[in-house]
Amino acid sequence: MKTTFAGAATIGTFFLSTLTAAQSKGFNYGSTDGVGACRDEAAFEGLFNSAKTLCGTQNTPISAIQAAIDTDTQLLLGLWASAGDAVFNDEITALRNAINQYGAAFTDRVVGISVGSEDLYRSSPAGVANEAGVGVSADVVIRYIQQVRDTIAGTSLAGAPVGHVDTWTAWVLGENAGVIGAVDWLGHNSFPYFESTLANPIDQAEGVFYNALGATEGVSQGKPVWVTETGWPVSGPTSNLAVASVENAQSYWKQVGCDLFGSRNVWWYTLQDSNANQQEISFGIVGDGVPASNVPLFDVTC
Template identity: 35%
Template sequence: MRICVVLVSLLSLGVVYTSPVLTGNVGFNIGHKRADGACKTTDDWIEDFRTIRSWSHDMVQVNTARLFSTSDCFNLKNAVPAAQATYIKIWVTIWATPKDKYIRERDELEYAIRTWGTDWIAGINVGSEHLYQGSLKPATLARYINQVKMLVKVTLGAPHIAIGCADTWTQLVSPATKIVLGVSDVVLTNGFPYWQGIPIEAAGGIFTGNFNTVKNLIPDKPIIVGETGWPSAGPSFKGGQTSVANLQRYWYDTACPLVMQGIPVFWFSAFDEPAKDGENGDVEKHFGVASVDRHLKISLNC
């Protein structure tokens, strides 16, 4: 019932949804911690953003970064001034679990918009693979998305900002996810053939097939690649072998076709993250196209 009330409120106020437009065709997911585990400062973000902008060339235009939290490490408070200084736009992720963190994340977004306006925002996704992980029910996530839409589009007067969801391709095609897709302006789909144990020779084709499955089942929504990538080191997973050469091939076989088709992609990730921990930390430290010192490991040409 609350979802219906919010939708009626948005429609009655004449809110117009616009398709998301990234300033470049490739963006990068970027973590909020330095190599030593400390939180990034505004100066750190400036260096990150300047670096990814320098990777642009004739076919690949890099002007957007995706962040995974608004509140962790004072993310937006430190990153938004850096984005404005370097002409980078930020795709915002609101981490939606647990509930107290979701509220804190939403409050940080409101503070950032009231302080710096919205010119720095490329788009917003509420939650990140929470459905795949089972940490949120679809109805709860749909309610959160509508709450953020009311905040941004109505209370803060920015109806042009696209707000949606981000999850794995397997979850997005599940019938249970329809309620979330219905309230989303935009859908970010994640896919990692490495984590499917696919050999590199077949990885690009597998990703394309998975992406097209999502696109064909959700034809009425803008679809963006929220995360894909390949680790250059760390443990291999079944047929997915880690190496710099395989990272390079996956870029050629996946990022380049997306660019040529005009499909926006956020690559995971810009830089290696030695401070990562958790169950998959040993390999997730090595998904960067660049090392921790911001030097590219591979060519980003297509």
């Protein structure tokens, strides 16, 4: 399972952005670039404009918000939930400050709020075995969800749907059913490339993805499931039968992405690499230049 990217979800330092109307379609963006340097407003504007034309402190709102306003980009916000109450309180302060600072220019662009990302997976037996990092229990996520609901109540963000992002292997665990009951939507992170215990070559990736999505939908209590991360690496090591290459990344886009786009909310991983700790593998569909290129490494038409 993928274990690194989700550890950065915070309104202070990370968020996801979307590009369309009826169903959201967009990319994942990190607050840092490939070498770990913080992205400023101009860098985010470049990324957002690249996506649209494609052929920092913990309690301060991330500079990407102004960039989103300037480029008319919608936002799926993420709050980091695995670093303890003090850090989460900083997240809440950042959210409150963003509402007060930007008002409707910000809140009208928010399509949803994710309280955490893969926290349940990291705290699960599989996550612990894979040394995935620090996670939290369902009880903590539920408490944080209520804290977010209390924070946005009576504000211009009150109507934003609140969810949680995790892996299908975490969603299907019975001890996490309370989180499903507490959210408005379930975020599904799924990477056939990382399903190394399964037959996962590119020609079987579509089936692996939809089996995982079906598992999440099977426990969703009828609530919508948003695909919050999926993609295929353009370079990196072989993962069981999965080969990282530009050709296979394009094949996965055509098989899975083009089927998803327009039918459900989906955010692709990723427009441009942002994880300095993941240098051996690249999911970016544009290179590391600043400003970001709008010329993808492969054909993204559907």
